[in-house]
Amino acid sequence: MSWKKRVAEAAVARLPTYSRALDELDRKGVEIISSDELGEKVGYSAAQIRKDLSCFGEFGKVGTGYYVKDLKEAISQILGIDRAWNVALVGAGNLGSALLAYPGFRERGFRIVAVFDNDLRKIGKKWENVILQDISEMPEKIKEQGIQIGIIAVPAKVAQQIADMLVLSGIRAILNFAPARIVVPDGVELRAADLSRELERLSYFLTNEAAIRTEALQKGKVAGGEEDKTRESHHYRQDW
Amino acid sequence: MSWKKRVAEAAVARLPTYSRALDELDRKGVEIISSDELGEKVGYSAAQIRKDLSCFGEFGKVGTGYYVKDLKEAISQILGIDRAWNVALVGAGNLGSALLAYPGFRERGFRIVAVFDNDLRKIGKKWENVILQDISEMPEKIKEQGIQIGIIAVPAKVAQQIADMLVLSGIRAILNFAPARIVVPDGVELRAADLSRELERLSYFLTNEAAIRTEALQKGKVAGGEEDKTRESHHYRQDW
DNA sequence: CGACTTCTGTGACGGTTTTCACAAATCGTC
DNA sequence: GACGATTTGTGAAAACCGTCACAGAAGTCG
Numbered sequence: 001m002s003w004k005k006r007v008a009e010a011a012v013a014r015l016p017t018y019s020r021a022l023d024e025l026d027r028k029g030v031e032i033i034s035s036d037e038l039g040e041k042v043g044y045s046a047a048q049i050r051k052d053l054s055c056f057g058e059f060g061k062v063g064t065g066y067y068v069k070d071l072k073e074a075i076s077q078i079l080g081i082d083r084a085w086n087v088a089l090v091g092a093g094n095l096g097s098a099l100l101a102y103p104g105f106r107e108r109g110f111r112i113v114a115v116f117d118n119d120l121r122k123i124g125k126k127w128e129n130v131i132l133q134d135i136s137e138m139p140e141k142i143k144e145q146g147i148q149i150g151i152i153a154v155p156a157k158v159a160q161q162i163a164d165m166l167v168l169s170g171i172r173a174i175l176n177f178a179p180a181r182i183v184v185p186d187g188v189e190l191r192a193a194d195l196s197r198e199l200e201r202l203s204y205f206l207t208n209e210a211a212i213r214t215e216a217l218q219k220g221k222v223a224g225g226e227e228d229k230t231r232e233s234h235h236y237r238q239d240w
Numbered sequence: 241m242s243w244k245k246r247v248a249e250a251a252v253a254r255l256p257t258y259s260r261a262l263d264e265l266d267r268k269g270v271e272i273i274s275s276d277e278l279g280e281k282v283g284y285s286a287a288q289i290r291k292d293l294s295c296f297g298e299f300g301k302v303g304t305g306y307y308v309k310d311l312k313e314a315i316s317q318i319l320g321i322d323r324a325w326n327v328a329l330v331g332a333g334n335l336g337s338a339l340l341a342y343p344g345f346r347e348r349g350f351r352i353v354a355v356f357d358n359d360l361r362k363i364g365k366k367w368e369n370v371i372l373q374d375i376s377e378m379p380e381k382i383k384e385q386g387i388q389i390g391i392i393a394v395p396a397k398v399a400q401q402i403a404d405m406l407v408l409s410g411i412r413a414i415l416n417f418a419p420a421r422i423v424v425p426d427g428v429e430l431r432a433a434d435l436s437r438e439l440e441r442l443s444y445f446l447t448n449e450a451a452i453r454t455e456a457l458q459k460g461k462v463a464g465g466e467e468d469k470t471r472e473s474h475h476y477r478q479d480w
Numbered sequence: 481c482g483a484c485t486t487c488t489g490t491g492a493c494g495g496t497t498t499t500c501a502c503a504a505a506t507c508g509t510c
Numbered sequence: 511g512a513c514g515a516t517t518t519g520t521g522a523a524a525a526c527c528g529t530c531a532c533a534g535a536a537g538t539c540g
Contacts, residue, residue, distance in 0.1 A: 001448060010527065016440040020419065034487065043421050046487090047529055054489060062488045063536030079440050080447025087439070098338030099435070104419055108436045109443075149442055172450060173442035179260065179344050181283050189445040191438045195339070196348045198431045199327070200256040200319050202389055202413035203349075205429040207320025208241060210412060250497060274517065286517095287499060294519060302518045303506030 001078075003056050011052040015079055016108075017042050018049065022072035034065035081109045088142055088171070090162050091153035092117040092132055095177055099153055100128050110149070114141050135165075142169040149173045156180035163190075241318075243296050251292035255319055256348075257282050258289065262312035274305035321349045328382055328411070330402050331393035332357040332372055335417055339393055340368050350389070354381055375405075382409040389413045396420035403430075 021042045025033060035046040042049075053059055053071075056078050060066045076082040087105070089096055089112045099105070100112055115127065118135045125132050133141060142150075150166040152159055152174060159178035166174055173189040176182055184190045261282045265273060275286040282289075293299055293311075296318050300306045316322040327345070329336055329352045339345070340352055355367065358375045365372050373381060382390075390406040392399055392414060399418035406414060413429040416422055424430045 001451075003448075007448075008527070012441060012444050013437070015444070016434070016437040017421070019440070021421075036487080041421070043423075045529070047531095048527095050487095050489060051528075058489070060488050061536075062534075063486050063538090065487065078444070078448075080443040081440055085439075085443060085446075094338045094341040098334045101334040102435065104436050105439065108440060110436070110439050148446055149439065173446055175438050175442060181257070181261075181281070183283075187450070189442055189450070191442060193433075193435065193438055194256070195342065195433065196344050196350070197253070197256040198415050198433055199325075199345065199350050199389065200259070200321055200348060201252060202415060202429055202431060203320040203325060204252050204255070204318070206325075206388055206413055208243075208247075208318075210427070210429070211241075248497065276517080285499075287501095288497095290517095290519060291498080298519070300518050301506070302504075303508095303516050305517065 005055055007055045008052070011055050012079075014042075014044065014048075014052055015075055017044075018052075019072065019075045019079060019081070022068055022075065025068050026072055030068050032065050033068055033071075035060070038066070084109050084111055085149055086111055086113045086145060086147045087149045087151060088112070088114045088116065088138070088147045088166070089151045089153060090116045090135070090138070090166070091155075092119070092122055092127070093153065093155075096153035097127060099151060099177070100130065112151070113145060114138075114147060116141075135162075138165060139169040142166070142171060147171065149175070152176045152178055152182075154178055245295055247295045248292070251295050252319075254282075254284065254288075254292055255315055257284075258292075259312065259315045259319060259321070262308055262315065265308045266312055270308050272305050273308055275300070278306070324349050324351055325389055326351055326353045326385060326387045327389045327391060328352070328354045328356065328378070328387045328406070329391045329393060330356045330375070330378070330406070331395075332359070332362055332367070333393065333395075336393035337367060339391060339417070340370065352391070353385060354378075354387065356381075375402075378405060379409040382406070382411060387411065389415070392416045392418055392422075394418055 018038070021038060022033075025041075035049045039046040039049050050060070057074070059071050059074050073082070087110050089100055092100070092115055096115070096117070100115060105112065112128075112130060115130050115132050116135045116138045117123065117132055120134075122132050123134045141147075148171060150169075150171040150173070152162050152166070154162050156178045157180075159176060159180045160182045163174060163176070163182040163184055167184055167188055171188065174182075174184060174191070176190065176192050177195070179194055179196060181192075182190065258278070261278060262273075265281075275289045279286040279289050290300070297314070299311050299314055313322070327350050329340055332340070332355055336355070336357070340355060345352065352368075352370060355370050355372050356375045356378045357363065357372055360374075362372050363374045381387075388411060390409075390411040390413070392402050392406070394402050396418045397420075399416060399420045400422045403414060403416070403422040403424055407424055407428055411428065414422075414424060414431070416430065416432050417435070419434055419436060421432075422430065
């Protein structure tokens with residue numbers, strides 16, 4: 001598929017959010033939604049949503065809005081999640097095993113069907129219905145099952161080696177949880193999920209922006225803002 | 241501290257990467273590095289790095305480069321990670337317990353000193369040196385310990401409720417791992433870490449860009465590119 | 481059917497981010 | 511100390527991104 005216009009990378013990054021919101025609306029039985037309402041729900045402006053979608057086609061009906069089912073389906077197709085993806089996970093330490101057990105991936109169509117580690121004590125064990133395999137078997141197994149997406153959850157030191165192995169095994173896309181930069185050849189897509197980075201940005205905020213804001217507030221330069229009626233927080237126990 | 245010029249949000253987002261690279265260089269005994277070399281290491285352009293740093297001051301020496309120790313120290317101060325932060329974690333399920341055990345946070349100065357859940361079977365248990373506490377004790381404990389950063393690792397359904405509680409408890413910054421949008425009042429910083437989103441972006445790539453590239457390649461429109469001599473991947477077993 | 485409301489898709493605009501290019505400062509060497 | 515090589519910091523330009531505003535299509539209602 002090639003699209004109407006140049007596709008903004010930033011727009012693609014927002015599609016998963018739209019997709020999830022539409023899923024929820026659909027489950028609730030909502031049939032039609034305007035860009036205004038959807039924007040309210042996902043936290044982006046209505047114009048943003050319309051512009052994002054316009055990269056890929058025209059999905060709305062003037063004077064009405066978007067048919068939830070149709071838009072949901074369209075975005076799924078654009079993202080390529082109107083199918084299941086088999087995923088290989090490398091590293092069965094703390095993070096790796098949590099990712100394996102994390103239900104969010106499967107809910108969005110990503111099935112971890114192979115897990116590799118080098119800890120001989122773990123090899124052969126069955127976790128979450130997947131048998132832990134030795135790293136040396138990785139290339140063969142990945143090719144065998146035609147897996148295209150790999151998740152790296154090994155220590156930073158060996159992340160590059162694992163990435164190289166994944167590429168040699170024929171992997172086309174990598175999600176890297178190791179706090180290390182890795183390099184992959186052209187044609188392989190790489191994305192970093194650095195868990196600490198976001199905490200560090202929060203630390204920046206607390207150290208700088210928040211201090212500035214507080215200062216300004218004390219000088220009366222920042223409007224008070226409405227007092228934000230806090231939500232009900234009873235009954236949170238039963239449903240998680 | 242208030243800075244030389246308007247600070248680009250995008251620059252702040254890159255500082256953690258620079259920081260980590262400088263740590264590593266320092267550990268290796270490197271004393272001086274140019275923006276060019278650092279750029280090579282972290283994967284950004286030299287100009288990008290110089291521009292980013294210029295928001296905060298002048299740290300380099302013309303004709304020489306940057307003193308690794310000095311720059312490392314300076315960035316730590318800017319980010320506010322030249323100290324330890326106490327962090328509260330809410331949710332001790334799969335993801336929560338992995339985050340608790342994840343060594344990367346502590347390495348960067350973030351200590352999870354309180355964990356809350358609502359599963360009565362878990363309350364009172366000691367994990368990773370932290371005693372699991374009932375969610376109802378959260379406001380009190382957070383105030384008591386003056387915790388400013390909270391991590392949400394609960395199911396999407398209750399994420400907003402937990403966020404509200406955190407805000408009421410006096411939390412100033414939240415890192416949300418739940419796949420749900422949450423809203424917080426002004427003055428509280430919120431960051432989302434959605435694990436599935438990145439996989440979905442990879443799926444987009446595999447479904448669209450990769451296909452286009454392949455097509456182009458077949459028509460001979462894309463240059464072959466150097467054949468990327470693959471790294472040695474022996475001996476990966478001993479060090480992780 | 482006509483008047484009024486609603487809502488999309490998009491061109492135009494302004495803001496932010498990245499890249500480019502270079503003056504000026506410093507280093508190394510002879 | 512002079513000269514060529516190196517490297518920073520920064521304006522200017524380019525690319526990218528988000529918001530605004532509106533024409534025109536469709537819906538609503540009497």
